[in-house]
Amino acid sequence: MGGPKQCQVCNEAVSKYKCPSCLVPYCSLICFKKHKEIPCSMPVASQQNQKETAGPQSSIERPLQVAEPTKVLQSSQLEALASSSEICNTLKDENIQKLVCDIDNSSDPEKDLDKAMESEVFRAFTDKILSTVNP
Incomplete structure (x- = not known):
């Protein structure tokens, strides 16, 4: 342990x-x-x-359910988000991280998203995301 780790994508180089x-x-x-x-x-x-109480080795990922397939982001849009220093810097904010995690883990994510949008910081963050994926 503690030594260099191997790249989990190509399994050839040191990560x-x-x-x-x-x-x-x-x-x-x-x-x-x-x-x-x-x-x-x-x-x-x-x-x-x-x-663990949900049963042995239950999957933690929830299935992807998309009502409107046109609303799913394309790879190029996801890459634009990942390469945006403005968005990455905003995601370093622990309050934003907590809001995103709370929404993602919520039993009623739409309600929690609406509540999070009351925060000016979160609303500015979502505006950045929208302007990045729909320039």
Whole structure:
């Protein structure tokens, strides 16, 4: 342990970076882009204890249910978000992180999103996202 980790994408090179979303180690921009072809998310270690009562090895990911497929972001839009320093800097704010996690883990995410939109900081953050994906 503690030694250099191997890239989890190409399994050939030593990783120099970690995915900001899911912490998977990768070695280069090429491997990062290949990794990002499939959406990933932050590991939920703190929630694992709560989920254990749901049954053995229950999946923590909720199934993707899309009412309007046209609302799903394309890879190019996701890359634009990932490469936006303004959005990445905003995501360093612990209050924004907590709001996003609370909405993602909510039993009524639409209600919690509406409530979060009352915050000027969160509303500015979502405006940045919208202007990045729909320039």
